[in-house]
Structure formats: C-alpha cells, structure tokens
Amino acid sequence: MSRIKEFNLPDLGEGLTEGEILAWLVKVGDVIELNQPIVEVETAKAAVEIPAKWAGQVHAIFHPQGATIEVGTPIIAIDTDPGAGPIEESGPTPSAASLAAVEVAPEEGMVEPGLIGGVAPGGRTAVLVGYGPRTTAAKRRPRKGGVPPQAPVPTPAAPVAAAPVAAAPVAAAPVAAQAAPVASLAPAVNGTSRSGGLVLAKPPVRKLAKDLGVDLTTLTGSGPLGSISREDVQRAASAPAAAEPLAVGTPATSAASFGADREQRIPVKGVRKLTAENMSRSAFTAPHVTEFLTVDVTRAMKALDRLRGRREWRDVRVSPLLLVAKAVLLAVKRHPMVNSTWAGDEIVVKEYVNLGIAAATERGLIVPNIKDAGRLSLRELADAMTELVQTAKAGRTSPADMSGGTLTITNVGVFGVDTGTPILPPGESAILAFGAVRELPWVHKGKVKPRLVTTLGLSFDHRIIDGELGSKFLRDIGDFLADPEAALLAWT
Structure with a gap:
C-alpha cells in the first residue's frame, strides 16, 4: 500500500x-x-x-x-x-x-x-x-x-x-x-501571444480575463515560463485604452466609450453570486407584501440599561437587536403559521425556529441562523447572537450555520436607515427589518415629548400569510418592544 x-x-x-x-x-x-x-x-x-x-x-x-x-x-x-x-x-x-x-x-x-x-x-x-x-x-x-x-x-x-x-x-x-x-508550442484556440507562441494562463486567470474583457493574446506574461498571472490581467484591465484614429465624421467621444478607462469590473462569484441567485429566485417566486410599524421603544431601551447594570450581565453584549429577536420568537409562539414554508401542494409549519440574523461581511451578505432559538433563555440567546456575529465578521461561518433558516431579522438600523422592504430568503415566509432607533417628537400621555422611536418593516409570503396574520404578528412584536416587561408578564 x-x-x-x-x-x-x-x-x-x-x-x-x-x-x-x-x-x-x-x-x-x-x-x-x-x-x-x-x-x-x-x-x-x-x-x-x-x-x-x-x-x-x-x-x-x-x-x-x-x-x-x-x-x-x-x-x-x-x-x-x-x-x-x-x-x-x-x-x-x-x-x-x-x-x-x-x-x-x-x-x-x-x-x-x-x-x-x-x-x-x-x-x-x-x-x-x-x-x-x-x-x-x-x-x-x-x-x-x-x-x-x-x-x-x-x-x-x-x-x-x-x-x-x-x-x-x-x-x-x-x-x-x-x-x-x-x-x-502550438497556437491556442483563443489565439497566440505577441511572439506567436501559446498563451499560457491557468483557468482562473482565463476566466478573469474573459470577465474583464482582456485579450490574453496581447499580454506578455510575468509568471513562470512566461505564463500570464492575475496581476498581468488586472494591470491590463486598469490601463488606459490606447488611442485609436477616428473615422471622418465620428465624434471624439461616444456614449459607449465615455469613461471606459475609469470602470472597474468585479467577477460575480462566491457569496455574492449565491446571494444574487437566491434573491432573484425569491423575489420572482414568492409574492412579497411589506408592512410597516413605528414604535415608541423608550421603555425597551430603559429595560436594556437595567439589564446591563445587573452583575450577571456585565460581561454580556446587550443590544436592542436582542430584544427584537426575543420579540420575534415570542410572537411566533402566538402565530406559528408565520414560521412555515410553501411546498407547492402543502404548507410546512415548523415547530422550531432557526432564527437567521443577516450579517454584512467583506465577502458579501450572509444569513447564519441560530438553531432552535425558541428554546433558548434570554441569556443563551444573547451569547448565541454574539458568537454568530463574531464568527461572521471573522469569515468563519460554516455552510451548516447558513442552512435551514426558518425566519430572519435584518438590522438595517446599524447603517442609520429607518427601515426597508427586505426580500425573503428562499424557503422562508417572513423577514423583519429593524430600523434605527432615533429620538423624535412623540405624543406620550397626551403631550408631545422627545421619545426613542424605531420603525419595523415586515415582508412576508402572501401565499402563506394574509394581511390579518401579518398585521397581528407585526403588532405583537411592536407591543413587546413598547413595553417588554409587561409583554413578558402577559404572554408567558
């Protein structure tokens, strides 16, 4: 052997x-x-x-x-x-x-x-x-x-x-x-080099050249045996185009050529390619409906401050997103149909919630999920979310962590955005956009006062969730965020 x-x-x-x-x-x-x-x-x-x-x-x-x-x-x-x-x-x-x-x-x-x-x-x-x-x-x-x-x-x-x-x-x-x-060597199908020999380039380099519109036969390779490297292709793509004589009557600048030397072409692959395919498939398969709700979250922010002050929570990362996640999990228990999948001839209602948290990384948008998040205590949920975010930022999220999601939250508020109309991850029936928390004038107890306010945006699959169900689910999330301590007493 x-x-x-x-x-x-x-x-x-x-x-x-x-x-x-x-x-x-x-x-x-x-x-x-x-x-x-x-x-x-x-x-x-x-x-x-x-x-x-x-x-x-x-x-x-x-x-x-x-x-x-x-x-x-x-x-x-x-x-x-x-x-x-x-x-x-x-x-x-x-x-x-x-x-x-x-x-x-x-x-x-x-x-x-x-x-x-x-x-x-x-x-x-x-x-x-x-x-x-x-x-x-x-x-x-x-x-x-x-x-x-x-x-x-x-x-x-x-x-x-x-x-x-x-x-x-x-x-x-x-x-x-x-x-x-x-x-x-014999000439290649895609041409020969300036010296008349075979163009030597590895498959990824050839693909990059095709994506960037670079003719390999015009390049002189700097790699081993004169092979063309990625750097050679990128250098050629970024170099100003050689001036060509203009035909009589041709304008000096055309719409097709203007600014071509200041364009960057980025190959679509990896996470970006998968995200594009998933979003296109979801957007044109599931009939999306989006509803919005603006909520006074002043009491929720004060509750977070009290939580941070407790001795056993001082080493825990506590953010408003934690309360949003808890609100979603509790609302699912009251409206289980929201946590389901359209399967053609049937609707599959999940008795577990794999809660996805959309994360922006250097490699693109990914949505890892917390398995069976509904069974976790608030402290366990906080730890799981912290680990999820840190792993995503380090680029170490495994494929298993990004599969099997049933319901997703996207926190657009961290970018200073009020809310949005998010697209459903394939196979899921609802996704919640959590907007920025801002101090705004708000009518409170009959008087206009500065209050902490946020806007929620819920997109859902209208094949599964009708307007009444979607509205009740979003309203329950808003009620929890308006007064989390009272909601916990009333719902549990």
Whole structure:
C-alpha cells in the first residue's frame, strides 16, 4: 500500500460542487498532524478551513491559490510515513500518477498542468506553478482549423525548491524532463501571444480575463515560463485604452466609450453570486407584501440599561437587536403559521425556529441562523447572537450555520436607515427589518415629548400569510418592544 496518499477536495455539503482555494496553510515539506488545517477554501456560502485526513509530510500541492476546484479533485499529496526511507519504485504512486499525460479538450487551449512543489518522476523537480508541455504533445490530434502540434525544443528547465524526499525516483507515466520554450508550442484556440507562441494562463486567470474583457493574446506574461498571472490581467484591465484614429465624421467621444478607462469590473462569484441567485429566485417566486410599524421603544431601551447594570450581565453584549429577536420568537409562539414554508401542494409549519440574523461581511451578505432559538433563555440567546456575529465578521461561518433558516431579522438600523422592504430568503415566509432607533417628537400621555422611536418593516409570503396574520404578528412584536416587561408578564 502506497505511503503517498492524495487528499481530494471533500464534499462540503449543502449541494456545493466546487470551491476556490483562498490560501494554503501548509507548504511542501511541512510535517503535519491529523486534522491540522491545511487549506482555506471559499465556497458559495462560506470560507472554511479543511483539515488533513492523514498525518505525515506534505509531498506535493496540486493547485495554486485562486484556483477553483471541483469536489473530489486531488488537491494535495501527503507522505504518511516520511521516516520509512526512500520511496520504492514499485509503480506509479498517486502523486506521480497525477503527472501522467491527460488529453486536454481542444476548446480549452491549454497544456498539461504541472505539480506545485514535489518531485516529478525520475527525481526531476516539479514545476512550481503553471502549465508545461509533455512528451506526448506531438501525438495529440490536431485542432480543427488549427496548426498541427510541434515537437518541443529541449531547453533546460529551471529547478525550483521542493520538499526533501528520498533520492530514489518515483515511477510514473512519462513526463517531459525538460520544458519547451513558450514560443515553440502550438497556437491556442483563443489565439497566440505577441511572439506567436501559446498563451499560457491557468483557468482562473482565463476566466478573469474573459470577465474583464482582456485579450490574453496581447499580454506578455510575468509568471513562470512566461505564463500570464492575475496581476498581468488586472494591470491590463486598469490601463488606459490606447488611442485609436477616428473615422471622418465620428465624434471624439461616444456614449459607449465615455469613461471606459475609469470602470472597474468585479467577477460575480462566491457569496455574492449565491446571494444574487437566491434573491432573484425569491423575489420572482414568492409574492412579497411589506408592512410597516413605528414604535415608541423608550421603555425597551430603559429595560436594556437595567439589564446591563445587573452583575450577571456585565460581561454580556446587550443590544436592542436582542430584544427584537426575543420579540420575534415570542410572537411566533402566538402565530406559528408565520414560521412555515410553501411546498407547492402543502404548507410546512415548523415547530422550531432557526432564527437567521443577516450579517454584512467583506465577502458579501450572509444569513447564519441560530438553531432552535425558541428554546433558548434570554441569556443563551444573547451569547448565541454574539458568537454568530463574531464568527461572521471573522469569515468563519460554516455552510451548516447558513442552512435551514426558518425566519430572519435584518438590522438595517446599524447603517442609520429607518427601515426597508427586505426580500425573503428562499424557503422562508417572513423577514423583519429593524430600523434605527432615533429620538423624535412623540405624543406620550397626551403631550408631545422627545421619545426613542424605531420603525419595523415586515415582508412576508402572501401565499402563506394574509394581511390579518401579518398585521397581528407585526403588532405583537411592536407591543413587546413598547413595553417588554409587561409583554413578558402577559404572554408567558
């Protein structure tokens, strides 16, 4: 049994099929422990650290930072017994097999990817980053309408530092021991470089160039073997466009070209892409209705001050959002139909509340939820909300924490906004927007006085919640916030 084991990108759950490598937490040659985090991967829902499946020494890393990898694809090779001596030449190991020649689809316009670190067959140091030719390149079928592949011209490959491994070569499928100059390779489908050779660029770089409208054939790569890097593409995208001669009668500036050199194009991926898909699906599937209620929350704010003053609450983060969450949970008990899902032929009413709290992060909007929040005491709810917010800000929210939500609160008040008309997360029937708490003139006991006031906005799925139910639910939340201590006595 081979001691070199390949670790595949694991199934991250929730139907996710791929992930982007944000950062490698180890390098070739590192000795790692079982369950030690080795790579940080961004999915459409979260950034997660993936632990090692085996202890040992990192033998090879197969993909660079920024690469998007499908679930089940090998990402790293681990020598599970580095102290056992030289690696025997007993046949292709998983790591070496990864270097075997693989036919590339003509439309990709790419050549064989090399290892990132590690040792190739015959003891040759593997290419660190990028794509290099292989010995079977001359045997590949010609592309339609393309130039037949040429045999590579031998040129010494520059060695790159690799992990200390045994001197004995690792047997594997034949791989070119020397790299061919870029200019000698067959032209790619998407064109050739200025020198007439193949455009070398990894798939994420090609995708970025396509998104930014950059022609790779016009660039000179600064990466290994002349490959084009993300920086090359971004530099080209931000550079002012070259002036072109104007045709007779053509105005100096057109609406289509004006300001093009001052535009930024941001690829839509990860959390942003998932949010866009979910919001579009929800907005055009569930018939939304939004109602508003303005509430005097002066007594609620005084109750929070008294709570903060208690000895057992001094180390707890107490915010107005805590009372809003408690109000929602109590109102659900009085109106359980609000906590339900439309399932076509039936309505599924949940007897548990997975309370979502919308959080703005550097990666975009995410909505982690507190599982079975209705069973928590006020102190437990405060601790759960604090942990949820801190985890989200650190970018460590797991996909499981963002799935299964049943009801959501979005706190737009932290941005100084009075309220809004929020869109339902898919599968949920209600979402509450909590606006800013402001001191405003308010009629209190027959006189106009300055009072602390907020506005609530409740969006709901009108297939499940009619106007009466939505109004009663929102009214109960408002009553609790107007006098939480009296509401607790009356409802519990």
